[in-house]
Amino acid sequence: MIIVARDLSPADTAGMVREPAMGFITEIGTRTSHTAIMARALEIPAVVGAADALLSIRTGDMVIVDGLRGEVIIHPDGARLDDARARSARHLAFARGLLSARDQPSVTACGTPVALKANVELPAEAILAVDHGAEGIGLYRTEFLYIDRTTQPDEQEQYELYRAVLEAVAPKPVTLRTFDIGGDKFASSFQLPAEMNPALGLRAVRLALKQPDVFLTQLRAMVRASAHGDLRIMVPMVSTVHEMREVRKLLERAMNEVDRRGQAHAREIPLGMMVEVPAAAVMADVFAREAQFFSLGTNDLVQYALAIDRASRTLASQASPLDPSILRLIANVVKAGVDYDIPVSICGAMASDPLAAMLLVGLGLRELSMEAAAIPEIKEALRRVTVAECEEAAVEALACDSAENVEEVVARYFAARLYDLLTGSSEDPLVITRTSSHPPRL
Numbered sequence: 116m117i118i119v120a121r122d123l124s125p126a127d128t129a130g131m132v133r134e135p136a137m138g139f140i141t142e143i144g145t146r147t148s149h150t151a152i153m154a155r156a157l158e159i160p161a162v163v164g165a166a167d168a169l170l171s172i173r174t175g176d177m178v179i180v181d182g183l184r185g186e187v188i189i190h191p192d193g194a195r196l197d198d199a200r201a202r203s204a205r206h207l208a209f210a211r212g213l214l215s216a217r218d219q220p221s222v223t224a225c226g227t228p229v230a231l232k233a234n235v236e237l238p239a240e241a242i243l244a245v246d247h248g249a250e251g252i253g254l255y256r257t258e259f260l261y262i263d264r265t266t267q268p269d270e271q272e273q274y275e276l277y278r279a280v281l282e283a284v285a286p287k288p289v290t291l292r293t294f295d296i297g298g299d300k301f302a303s304s305f306q307l308p309a310e311m312n313p314a315l316g317l318r319a320v321r322l323a324l325k326q327p328d329v330f331l332t333q334l335r336a337m338v339r340a341s342a343h344g345d346l347r348i349m350v351p352m353v354s355t356v357h358e359m360r361e362v363r364k365l366l367e368r369a370m371n372e373v374d375r376r377g378q379a380h381a382r383e384i385p386l387g388m389m390v391e392v393p394a395a396a397v398m399a400d401v402f403a404r405e406a407q408f409f410s411l412g413t414n415d416l417v418q419y420a421l422a423i424d425r426a427s428r429t430l431a432s433q434a435s436p437l438d439p440s441i442l443r444l445i446a447n448v449v450k451a452g453v454d455y456d457i458p459v460s461i462c463g464a465m466a467s468d469p470l471a472a473m474l475l476v477g478l479g480l481r482e483l484s485m486e487a488a489a490i491p492e493i494k495e496a497l498r499r500v501t502v503a504e505c506e507e508a509a510v511e512a513l514a515c516d517s518a519e520n521v522e523e524v525v526a527r528y529f530a531a532r533l534y535d536l537l538t539g540s541s542e543d544p545l546v547i548t549r550t551s552s553h554p555p556r557l
């Protein structure tokens with residue numbers, strides 16, 4: 116069964132854990148929209164942003180969903196069907212082959228370690244993360260706990276869930292992000308004002324600070340969970356130092372409250388922030404004195420820096436993380452991390468694109484977090500390149516005047532060597548780079 120829909124909520128997609136579809140097609144969405152993030156996390160073949168899919172496809176039609184190429188083929192003839200089946204089998208064999216290296220260290224050809232962690236939305240994914248060789252969880256999107264229900268999760272429910280995730284990956288670290296509700300992540304249990312631009316409205320840390328009781332409930336649950344593993348807390352959508360200072364005060368209050376009840380918790384809980392608002396990237400040296408670590412959220416950074424809605428299908432091809440403006444923002448954040456000696460990682464979808472990942476290493480990143488399924492291929496890509504050539508490519512990329520030119524640079528340096536990882540099979544010709552999210556062909 117293949118599901119064809121105008122859109123699927125993250126909760127609809129998550130429901131496919133219980134009733135798996137062979138694939139899905141949506142008319143709305145881009146590579147960084149939450150439906151696509153969930154599809155990749157759950158390893159469900161999907162093509163999103165396929166305009167007119169509902170008009171073109173009828174119940175009972177035979178359809179090929181090619182998530183690697185971003186193609187939907189309706190009524191394929193026998194030859195196309197055979198070809199698709201053969202490609203699918205080659206891809207599965209290839210992915211299994213990559214997975215067999217999951218216990219190998221993640222290092223470049225010159226021996227430099229690059230930590231690969233997993234992004235997680237659902238508790239069940241913690242096991243997937245370990246299975247794919249993740250060195251921890253770099254981003255746990257806790258907002259999915261609040262979505263698709265009418266009441267908010269209480270402290271005990273959250274504590275048990277965070278604890279289970281920590282125990283599943285222990286002794287590896289887990290970075291829990293406080294809820295990023297708002298924007299395209301609606302939660303009916305929050306009374307959010309109707310806004311013209313929800314992505315620019317009351318969301319994430321802004322909402323948390325407006326509803327301190329709800330936020331404190333989450334913080335206390337996290338503080339209690341810290342007794343069971345290596346836990347870090349990360350704040351989404353920070354745009355002013357005031358926000359970080361307020362969150363720190365609330366975290367201290369949550370720790371005191373847990374203490375007073377006589378409940379255990381870690382003495383120190385690192386508090387870091389997402390860098391996903393351009394203001395924070397530009398002021399990274401100032402924020403480096405407020406946060407204990409940075410994680411680059413390029414999905415939103417691209418949206419806000421280029422002023423392109425991350426859900427816009429029409430503009431998807433222009434919303435490139437390889438735009439030189441984004442690379443310069445990243446370079447600025449990495450520099451602040453070095454100058455102030457705080458760790459910098461990235462958890463945006465850019466990290467799971469093999470070509471972009473090489474550039475990120477060249478820009479100085481040594482920790483990448485991505486959907487678990489992408490870890491084996493990025494690990495393999497890293498083994499084929501040296502830091503020196505990544506740095507050389509990054510210097511050239513930073514001097515480019517457009518995303519297209521940056522794409523040419525990374526393709527020239529790395530595409531031939533990574534062609535099998537870019538196509539998802541060692542035998543298929545290189546037809547696309549997945550860096551640019553051009554609308555799919557139908």
Ligand code: PEP
Pocket residue numbers: 254256295391411412413414415416462463464
């Ligand atoms: C990001 O913005 O890059 C990110 C990782 O957060 P999310 O995709 O959940 O907004």
Ligand code: MG
Pocket residue numbers: 351391412414415
């Ligand atoms: Mg974000």
